[in-house]
Amino acid sequence: xxxxxxxxxxxxxxxxxxxxxxxxxxxxxxxxxxxxxxxxxxxxxxxxxxxxxxxxxxxxxxxxxxxxxxxxxxxxxxxxxxxxxxxxxxxxxxxxxxxxxxxxxxxxxxxxxxxxxxxxxxxxxxxxxxxxxxxxxxxxxxxxxxxxxxxxxxxxxxxxxxxxxxxxxxxxxxxxxxxxxxxxxxxxxxxxxxxxxxxxxxxxxxxxxxxxxxxxxxxxxxxxxxxxxxxxxxxxxxxxxxxxxxxxxxxxxxxxxxxxxxxxxxxxxxxxxxxxxxxxxxxxxxxxxxxxxxxxxxxxxxxxxxxxxxxxxxxxxxxxxxxxxxxxxxxxxxxxxxxxxxxxxxxxxxxxxxxxxxxxxxxxxxxxxxxxxxxxxxxxxxxxxxxxxxxxxxxxxxxxxxxxxxxxxxxxxxxxxxxxxxxxxxxxxxxxxxxxxxxxxxxx
Amino acid sequence: xxxxxxxxxxxxxxxxxxxxxxxxxxxxxxxxxxxxxxxxxxxxxxxxxxxxxxxxxxxxxxxxxxxxxxxxxxxxxxxxxxxxxxxxxxxxxxxxxxxxxxxxxxxxxxxxxxxxxxxxxxxxxxxxxxxxxxxxxxxxxxxxxxxxxxxxxxxxxxxxxxxxxxxxxxxxxxxxxxxxxxxxxxxxxxxxxxxxxxxxxxxxxxxxxxxxxxxxxxxxxxxxxxxxxxxxxxx
Numbered sequence: 001x002x003x004x005x006x007x008x009x010x011x012x013x014x015x016x017x018x019x020x021x022x023x024x025x026x027x028x029x030x031x032x033x034x035x036x037x038x039x040x041x042x043x044x045x046x047x048x049x050x051x052x053x054x055x056x057x058x059x060x061x062x063x064x065x066x067x068x069x070x071x072x073x074x075x076x077x078x079x080x081x082x083x084x085x086x087x088x089x090x091x092x093x094x095x096x097x098x099x100x101x102x103x104x105x106x107x108x109x110x111x112x113x114x115x116x117x118x119x120x121x122x123x124x125x126x127x128x129x130x131x132x133x134x135x136x137x138x139x140x141x142x143x144x145x146x147x148x149x150x151x152x153x154x155x156x157x158x159x160x161x162x163x164x165x166x167x168x169x170x171x172x173x174x175x176x177x178x179x180x181x182x183x184x185x186x187x188x189x190x191x192x193x194x195x196x197x198x199x200x201x202x203x204x205x206x207x208x209x210x211x212x213x214x215x216x217x218x219x220x221x222x223x224x225x226x227x228x229x230x231x232x233x234x235x236x237x238x239x240x241x242x243x244x245x246x247x248x249x250x251x252x253x254x255x256x257x258x259x260x261x262x263x264x265x266x267x268x269x270x271x272x273x274x275x276x277x278x279x280x281x282x283x284x285x286x287x288x289x290x291x292x293x294x295x296x297x298x299x300x301x302x303x304x305x306x307x308x309x310x311x312x313x314x315x316x317x318x319x320x321x322x323x324x325x326x327x328x329x330x331x332x333x334x335x336x337x338x339x340x341x342x343x344x345x346x347x348x349x350x351x352x353x354x355x356x357x358x359x360x361x362x363x364x365x366x367x368x369x370x371x372x373x374x375x376x377x378x379x380x381x382x383x384x385x386x387x388x389x390x391x392x393x394x395x396x397x398x399x400x401x402x403x404x405x406x407x408x409x410x411x412x413x414x415x416x417x418x419x420x421x422x423x424x425x426x427x428x429x430x431x432x433x434x435x436x437x438x439x440x441x442x443x444x
Numbered sequence: 445x446x447x448x449x450x451x452x453x454x455x456x457x458x459x460x461x462x463x464x465x466x467x468x469x470x471x472x473x474x475x476x477x478x479x480x481x482x483x484x485x486x487x488x489x490x491x492x493x494x495x496x497x498x499x500x501x502x503x504x505x506x507x508x509x510x511x512x513x514x515x516x517x518x519x520x521x522x523x524x525x526x527x528x529x530x531x532x533x534x535x536x537x538x539x540x541x542x543x544x545x546x547x548x549x550x551x552x553x554x555x556x557x558x559x560x561x562x563x564x565x566x567x568x569x570x571x572x573x574x575x576x577x578x579x580x581x582x583x584x585x586x587x588x589x590x591x592x593x594x595x596x597x598x599x600x601x602x603x604x605x606x607x608x609x610x611x612x613x614x615x616x617x618x619x620x621x622x623x624x625x626x627x628x629x630x631x632x633x634x635x636x637x638x639x640x641x642x643x644x645x646x647x648x649x650x651x652x653x654x655x656x657x658x659x660x661x662x663x664x665x666x667x668x669x670x671x672x673x674x675x676x677x678x679x
Contacts, residue, residue, distance in 0.1 A: 007599045015594070074599050077596060124633030178646075203639070250619070251619070
């Protein structure tokens with residue numbers, strides 16, 4: 001620990017860093033930061049920095065508003081986008097109570113607790129998300145969303161401004177040591193996707209926060225606006241965050257069993273069963289906004305029904321077919337989350353659901369071979385296929401009954417989250433939307 | 445690195461054990477003359493230090509120390525190993541040694557003292573700079589550069605690169621790297637090594653990414669044996 005601390009302090013000194021940004025995340029997954037000087041950094045590393053948490057979503061408590069941000073020196077990095085004369089570095093923080101106990105509202109702690117559970121069961125958890133987002137032509141988000149281009153999936157357009165911005169973003173990420181597996185134009189106009197190379201889940205949650213920041217920052221620099229809003233434009237695909245998951249036993253992929261017809265081990269099957277069984281409970285966390293449910297509708301390649309399949313993109317859980325020689329890349333893809341979730345909490349609940357299946361030995365239902373979008377309500381019912389929640393309200397009601405979620409998130413986050421989301425639904429319910437005005441005002 | 449000189453020959457077993465524990469090379473001599481001729485044959489820049497045991501023959505040991513210290517470039521650091529009843533003999537001889545150890549001592553204590561002495565005298569076993577082709581690691585400032593370009597590394601990336609660069613040409617399994625470099629509880633497991641290697645290669649840049657080689661179904665190697673200055677011979 002001492003050498004990590006020295007590493008940070010020496011680097012700050014050697015590189016002439018003037019400010020260090022302490023980064024952390026609120027319960028809804030919004031990046032928060034405050035700047036400190038190198039002189040304050042030593043104290044921050046030793047004792048943490050005290051700040052008033054009451055202004056931050058999910059950090060408010062009745063008795064004691066002050067909390068401690070303690071930098072995790074392993075995450076210290078010099079940021080590549082500042083001019084040489086004002087080099088800035090950033091470090092992710094864990095939040096503690098003043099008495100040194102982990103603060104209940106800190107999403108990093110919630111994920112870490114779940115990872116410890118996996119580790120106690122002998123597993124390490126790897127995760128690789130595909131982050132989708134839109135570039136909008138106006139730097140001002142209060143303007144009506146206007147796409148930048150009319151391109152679509154895998155389009156090769158020579159003179160495409162948004163592809164250029166995306167390319168610059170990927171280079172910047174690579175510079176920060178964040179390996180990008182693919183980056184491509186997605187289905188919808190101006191929609192792009194960055195697929196990240198797998199890491200452990202805590203590192204990945206930090207990375208997703210960094211990626212969102214770099215995407216937005218690079219776009220802003222070009223006078224554009226990048227958004228992770230799940231469904232910014234009606235009538236085209238929304239932005240998801242399909243997430244590839246695998247459990248490992250040391251150097252061995254615990255999901256792989258080449259002798260199985262699907263190439264899946266019992267652990268993998270139970271894990272998938274866990275995801276399916278608890279899907280309705282975890283959706284409020286993986287899809288946390290009113291707008292998230294405008295994405296989870298039929299017709300736009302987003303999952304709507306709870307089922308699994310190998311090559312069926314309408315399924316909630318997809319098992320990508322891997323070549324025999326690449327058995328170690330066996331994984332399952334959970335397709336519900338959107339890129340506006342809190343990655344710490346989303347990864348925690350997804351892992352908790354899967355682990356529950358592994359530990360309790362859940363049985364995997366049969367593969368959904370037909371396209372789920374094509375089945376009638378009755379056919380779905382006979383096959384025992386349930387839908388995902390259709391609205392934030394339904395999702396939150398489902399979550400409120402879930403012991404798995406109380407245990408995974410902890411009382412503090414669990415209760416705050418439900419309260420906050422019920423309030424959001426209330427605000428939405430009383431709003432008169434553009435849809436209603438367009439539809440009713442002329443005729444009623 | 446240069447060896448240390450030890451008195452007498454053969455060296456006290458506990459001292460020999462301690463030196464081996466620290467990974468320090470040494471030669472034993474029973475007289476100043478023997479030490480001088482050994483220094484000519486087995487060092488380039490002179491002794492890196494000395495361990496003198498006075499337990500058997502105090503006056504010859506003191507004479508040996510004097511020989512090492514009263515010359516144009518005095519040998520330093522010098523650790524004196526003595527018996528308890530010889531403690532008073534240290535008085536007014538402070539210039540003859542840098543630290544001392546009282547017998548009976550355990551090898552671990554002698555080793556710890558030696559390590560600390562070597563560190564303090566700036567001639568410690570590990571070099572301050574590791575250079576390998578275009579890569580330079582400054583171990584004192586924790587900075588790394590490739591072809592003159594400073595690398596922005598996280599702590600674990602730096603530690604992994606340092607470990608690999610300190611053992612060029614050697615192949616390590618993921619498990620070995622995890623236990624030697626991470627060494628503490630980590631959520632990642634062995635695959636974490638792959639993730640960090642990937643990040644390091646990205647930061648090294650395409651041109652230098654090959655510095656870290658993947659050795660199929662084994663693990664990783666820093667630098668190729670063919671041009672590595674390490675112990676492996678060229679094919």
